[in-house]
Amino acid sequence: MTALLQVEDLRVAxxxxxxxxxxxxxxxxxxxxxxxGTNGAGKTTTLRTLSGLLKPIGGQILFEGKPLTNIPAHxxxxxxxxxxxxxxxxxxxxxxxxxxxxxxxxxxxxAGIEKDVQRAYxxxxxxxxxxxxxxxxxxxxxxxxxxxxxxxxSQPKLLMLDxxxxxxxxxxxxKIMQTIVELKAQGTTILLVEQNAxxxxxxxxxxxxxxxxxxxxxxxxxxxxxxxxxxxxxLGED
Amino acid sequence: xxxxPQQLANGLILGAMYGLIAIGYTMVYGxxxxxxxxxxxxxxxxxxGALTVxxxxxxxxxxxxxVPLMIIGGVICSVAISVAAERFAYRPLRTAxxxxxxxxxxxxxxxxxxxxxxxxxxxxxxxxxxxxxGDAFDILGANIQRGDLFVLIAAPVCMIALGLFVSKTRxxxxxxxxxxxxxxxxxxxxxxxxxxxxxxxIGAAFAAVxxxxxxxxxxxxxxxxxxxxxxxxxxxxxxxxxGNIYGAMLGGVVLGVAESLATGYMSDVPGMDLFxxxxxxxxxxxxxxxxxxxxxxxxxxGERVADRA
Numbered sequence: 001m002t003a004l005l006q007v008e009d010l011r012v013a014x015x016x017x018x019x020x021x022x023x024x025x026x027x028x029x030x031x032x033x034x035x036x037g038t039n040g041a042g043k044t045t046t047l048r049t050l051s052g053l054l055k056p057i058g059g060q061i062l063f064e065g066k067p068l069t070n071i072p073a074h075x076x077x078x079x080x081x082x083x084x085x086x087x088x089x090x091x092x093x094x095x096x097x098x099x100x101x102x103x104x105x106x107x108x109x110x111a112g113i114e115k116d117v118q119r120a121y122x123x124x125x126x127x128x129x130x131x132x133x134x135x136x137x138x139x140x141x142x143x144x145x146x147x148x149x150x151x152x153x154s155q156p157k158l159l160m161l162d163x164x165x166x167x168x169x170x171x172x173x174x175k176i177m178q179t180i181v182e183l184k185a186q187g188t189t190i191l192l193v194e195q196n197a198x199x200x201x202x203x204x205x206x207x208x209x210x211x212x213x214x215x216x217x218x219x220x221x222x223x224x225x226x227x228x229x230x231x232x233x234x235l236g237e238d
Numbered sequence: 239x240x241x242x243p244q245q246l247a248n249g250l251i252l253g254a255m256y257g258l259i260a261i262g263y264t265m266v267y268g269x270x271x272x273x274x275x276x277x278x279x280x281x282x283x284x285x286x287g288a289l290t291v292x293x294x295x296x297x298x299x300x301x302x303x304x305v306p307l308m309i310i311g312g313v314i315c316s317v318a319i320s321v322a323a324e325r326f327a328y329r330p331l332r333t334a335x336x337x338x339x340x341x342x343x344x345x346x347x348x349x350x351x352x353x354x355x356x357x358x359x360x361x362x363x364x365x366x367x368x369x370x371x372g373d374a375f376d377i378l379g380a381n382i383q384r385g386d387l388f389v390l391i392a393a394p395v396c397m398i399a400l401g402l403f404v405s406k407t408r409x410x411x412x413x414x415x416x417x418x419x420x421x422x423x424x425x426x427x428x429x430x431x432x433x434x435x436x437x438x439x440i441g442a443a444f445a446a447v448x449x450x451x452x453x454x455x456x457x458x459x460x461x462x463x464x465x466x467x468x469x470x471x472x473x474x475x476x477x478x479x480x481g482n483i484y485g486a487m488l489g490g491v492v493l494g495v496a497e498s499l500a501t502g503y504m505s506d507v508p509g510m511d512l513f514x515x516x517x518x519x520x521x522x523x524x525x526x527x528x529x530x531x532x533x534x535x536x537x538x539x540g541e542r543v544a545d546r547a
Contacts, residue, residue: 051425052424053421053424053425072424072429073421073424073425074424074426074427074428074429074430075427077425077426077427078427082425083425085421085422085425089419089421089422091414091415091418091419091422092418093414093418094411094414094415094418098411098414101411102411102412102415102423102426102428103426105408105411105412105426105427105428106427150426154426154427
């Protein structure tokens with residue numbers, strides 16, 4: 001059986017600087033896989049390459065067995081890959097509802113779209129309460145909810161979340177992580193990039209530790225969580 | 239006779255033309271942050287396209303019946319040239335430093351002027367443009383020439399259509415998304431290249447409508463007409479808040495009315511009697527721009543976007 005996502009020896013460069021230096025990993029349907037590591041490890045670059053915003057200089061990306069590397073970014077979402085970008089990047093001058101509808105830009109089933117907008121409001125009630133408000137007026141945590149809700153609107157087979165906890169208060173972070181657990185329970189496949197290793201590993205099936213463009217350690221979430229070198233480097237323990 | 243209604247009407251007519259052209263500057267700037275200095279020439283080419291259609295018609299045709307055909311002809315020419323410019327001149331420079339496409343735009347502006355001068359028959363001199371004959375209408379105390387009614391109807395119709403397109407259609411929403419965050423727009427599945435072409439095309443179509451209005455009003459068009467009209471329309475776009483379509487139209491109307499009032503009344507202001515009349519109207523237009531930019535740098539309807547991180 002082929003994995004939902006298979007990344008083989010992926011290499012990405014900005015000019016002459018190689019940011020991702022040959023990484024390989026897979027994501028099976030139904031799994032939550034996390035990439036952790038410090039700033040500059042190449043995690044965000046990896047996600048941006050998967051969704052077509054960056055072109056790799058080498059390696060292979062297979063999604064449901066089909067290569068993705070030559071498909072333009074705007075066509076990748078229709079294959080079932082949704083990306084909630086780092087820094088949220090909601091559309092600030094559009095309303096919450098309009099932001100959600102943009103997540104369903106390529107869909108034509110009006111009734112289904114409406115149902116999924118409602119589902120996003122159920123998942124994040126605060127968004128429903130403020131649906132007519134410009135998204136730029138939301139707090140950071142609410143914007144993160146909107147970014148996740150928007151990514152879900154394309155009915156993705158794989159949801160990629162880049163740093164969903166970045167810059168959030170501990171309470172808000174907990175809420176976001178809880179939502180990820182909820183989505184996982186509903187069977188959503190998730191590729192999660194996080195700097196908050198503790199939170200990410202405790203809910204992931206598999207984790208990969210990245211350092212300066214390479215995967216240096218892989219394992220199940222629980223194994224990594226209890227791995228001594230990980231605890232030292234990323235969980236702040238002596 | 240009180241001439242204020244007349245001055246306001248003149249300003250409105252001129253301003254509606256500025257506004258229609260300004261839409262093209264503002265839409266393109268809003269999406270790719272390019273000041274398309276060739277847009278004035280896109281306007282001019284629309285005028286020549288419309289004139290060409292008129293010249294194909296049998297002599298003695300009813301002008302009212304062929305104006306729609308002239309608009310279509312003008313729009314086709316403007317859109318074709320504008321889309322080609324985007325595809326072959328601007329798109330290859332999409333990732334280049336901002337100065338490169340700007341200089342390209344200025345070069346393109348000159349090239350298009352010279353192309354019409356060289357290859358359009360007898361375009362070295364101004365061409366007569368057809369005008370509606372008949373008495374002016376008296377509307378609220380102002381004399382409105384028949385040809386001037388055209389822009390007073392066309393501008394609101396175009397604006398309402400554009401407003402509905404941007405807010406109600408999927409492509410319109412895609413356009414707003416692209417202007418706010420192009421990379422994220424791609425993640426939504428929006429073909430941003432297509433949206434950019436659309437912005438150029440809509441702007442060109444509006445410019446062509448303005449060119450027909452210009453011809454009907456002035457009775458002549460020439461290869462140089464895009465320069466000052468383009469400059470004024472660009473001013474209107476900045477005045478209204480560049481990137482905002484309603485701001486472009488508002489800026490156009492404000493600019494037109496200000497010019498018209500300055501022409502009519504500035505010489506009545508004590509000490510300013512030297513600075514009235516038509517010769518100074520461009521000066522007052524730019525004085526207004528400077529004042530607005532000093533007091534409200536984002537323009538009349540421009541937004542200071544406070545995007546929270």
